[in-house]
Amino acid sequence: MGTHINRHHKEIELKANASGKTTTQITIPSSYREKLHPGSERAHQITRAIGVCIAADLRPLSVVENAGFRHLISVLEPRYEMPCRTYMTDKVLPGMYDDVKARISEGLSHAELIALTTDGWTSRATESYITITSHYINDMWEMESPVLQTLPIYDAHTSGNLSAILKKAAVEWKLERPNFKIPVTTDNARNISNATKDAGMSPNIACFAHTLNLATQKGLGVNQMHRILGKVRRIVAFFHRSTTAAAVLDTKQKQLLLPNHKLVMDVVTRWNSSYEMLERYIEQKAAVYAALTDDGVKKNVKDLITLSDEELKTMEMVVEILQPLKKITDALSSAQNPTVSMIRPLYHWVLIAMEPSAKDSPTVRELKSAIEGNLKPRYSDPSLQLFLDETTALDPRFKSLSYLDALTRSEIFKSLTDKILQQHPRQASGEETDQSSAGDQTASAAAGPPAKKSALSELFGDFFSHGQAVAGAPKPWPQVVEEEVQQYRLAPVIELEENPLKWWKENKLSYPHLAKLAKSCLAVQATSVPSERVFSTAGDIVTALRSCLDPQNVNMLIFLKKNYKIIH
Incomplete structure (x- = not known):
């Protein structure tokens, strides 16, 4: 403005300010050199967005100290001054935690009944944790499953100690309801089962997926199946450790027009992984046989016993029997539809499916009998x-x-x-x-407002109602x-x-x-899968580089990861 007056209105004399200096307008580039005030709305939005990034994407808390991340933020907003890691840990994330906890508590307060699932896990730092997940159906008839807490267990895993944790959670989150006890779904471990009873929570639902795993493991443990699984594991391990054999297998798959799938190694404690190993081996058996008999591979094979035709036939029959059980496990893992109502129908279906058939081989009959014998006594209360x-x-x-x-x-x-x-x-x-x-x-609602009564109806309707009053x-x-x-x-x-x-x-x-x-x-869960899913999240949070993460921060980060909803 001053420049304009001096140039075009020289007759006007400009007065100096109190300090004797003429004020100048701030240029756009200079405005970007001024840092945002930490308390400004813009700075607050960016800081909270960084907190969301850490929680939602499982980024380490040290990301705010990483040169690449700091450079990214400085390009996007040069005026923003990055907070330190301690500020994120002590202020930002706890503030987000309190906001989400308030929202979840509000939702829980309107629930008719709240069911729980719980399970334990061990971190890389060999620290034991217990996770508690709640389940209820909201007013829109949608299943809600917020994770409530992931707490360290420093004492022995006795039913008394676990019971105290469950009781404390029920009080903190105000889970109790008149005329209802809190149903809890757990694995089949005796300590957690007794803990739910000591906490006054019932019924205690044994995780159906875990129950099915125990029963199927019994079936796969019969002598002949144990030997077959051992042979398949040795063959799979050979292709996993030999790069030459793996390359030949890949070539044979292409020649035989088979899917380019790698062989699967099972986890002994999980029956579905053994099923997947057998299923994949059957799919690739032609390529496996061709690779093992290849001159470039055969010379390196030592003490590797292939499967006989009879063993392959038994494997195929076992996979056919176990396939429906795998589908049951997948169906029970649904987080949106009720699953507790499926336990009894599926329980009876499995028992019927395990009845012996005339076409069963001795090994298959033994496997079915073992599964039935383990499953039948369960859910008998x-x-x-x-x-x-x-x-x-x-x-x-x-x-x-x-x-x-x-x-x-x-x-x-x-x-x-x-x-x-x-x-x-x-x-x-x-x-x-x-x-x-x-x-x-329904009929009255569809009919709309009642018709206007005549004078006679208003006078004598109660006396001459043709039995309507009765x-x-x-x-x-x-x-x-x-x-x-x-x-x-x-x-x-x-x-x-x-x-x-x-x-x-x-x-x-x-x-x-x-x-x-x-x-x-229907809010009650058939499996403890919702709490088990936290284990994989926890593994991404408590990594090798962050194995010393404070348990309080573990709980906060898991809670935010599972419950924070980003609104676009």
């Missing part, structure tokens, strides 16, 4: 069976309860009726009238509940691929009391 059958009845995919006889089915639905009456022992007469018939509610009399509360349960039982089942929670969302007004019960029971 009557109260647990009743709970699992009730959850199955509340799932519109399986409510036909086809694995039970007619009398037991009726008893299960009678139990659901009794449970509703126990939770709601008395209803006001007005409520009874309103809820006496779900069909009446028909509309409030029904006894037990009858209302029984009719609701009966109507639900007669409704058609839905397709297995459909989402039962979506069905309940659309039909909750038709079966209001059953819907409330379903929202509580």
Whole structure:
């Protein structure tokens, strides 16, 4: 402005400021040389974004000290001054943790019932941790599974110590609900099972995937299968350690037009990895045989025993038997659809599938018998069976309860009726009238507002109602509940691929009391997979370079990784 006046309006005399210096306008380049104030909104946004990057992408806390990352930020925003690692650890990430915890606590406070899954793991620094994950169905009938905490265990893994951790979590997160105990899904270890009982939590659901793993391991451990698995492992290990053999195998795969897949080595403690090893070997058996008989490989083969035709036939039969069990494990790993309702139907299906067949070889019959013998005694507690059958009845995919006889089915639905009456022992007469018939509610809602009454109807309607007053009399509360349960039982089942929670969302007004019960029971998990998934996340956080990470920061980083939602 001053330059303009001096050039075009010389008659105007400019006055100097108090210091005697003429003010000058700040240029754009010079403005970028001034650092952002740490308390400014822009600086706060960038700092929080860096915190999100660390939490969501599993970046080390030391990333703020890395030259490449600092250069990237300086190019994007030259005025921003990078905070130190301590500031991120002490201020930024704890602030994000508190915000997410408040959001999760708000969601938990509206849940009808909260179920838990829990499991333990050991870090690279040989520190023991226990992870607790919660599960509930929100008001939109969607499954929510926030991770609550990952805490170190410094004492012995006794049921008493584990019970204290569970109790503390229930109090801290306000998980308890009137008329309900907290269901917990765990592995089959006796200490954690006893810990749930000591904490007053029930029922304790044994992880079905873990149960299936134990039973199948028994089957794969029979003598002949043990020998077959040992031979396959030696062959796979040979191709894994010999670069020459691996190259020849790759060539043979191309010549035989087989998929270019590497052989799989199993993990002895996980049956599904043994299944995948056998399945891959069968797929590549022609290429494997061709590679082993190749002159360039044969001279290096020592003490490598190939499989006989009879052993290959046995392998193929075993893979055929185990394939459905692998699909069951995959289906139970779903995080969005209810799984607890699948336990009893799948349990019965597996037992039927393990019955001997005329075409079975002696080895296959022995394998089936071992699996059946290990699985049959499990889930035998009557109260647990009743709970699992009730959850199955509340799932519109399986409510036909086809694995039970007619009398037991009726008893299960009678139990659901009794449970509703126990939770709601008395209803006001007005409520009874309103809820006496779900069909009446739907019909009246569709009909719109009532027609205007004539003068005669208003005067004598109560006296000359043609029996309408009698028909509309409030029904006894037990009858209302029984009719609701009966109507639900007669409704058609839905397709297995459909989402039962979506069905309940659309039909909750038709079966209001059953819907409330379903929202509580169907949140329970059939497996502890949700907590086990934390192990892989923890492995990415507690790496070899960060094996000394403070347990408090381990908990915070896992919590943010699993629960923080980036809003674009």
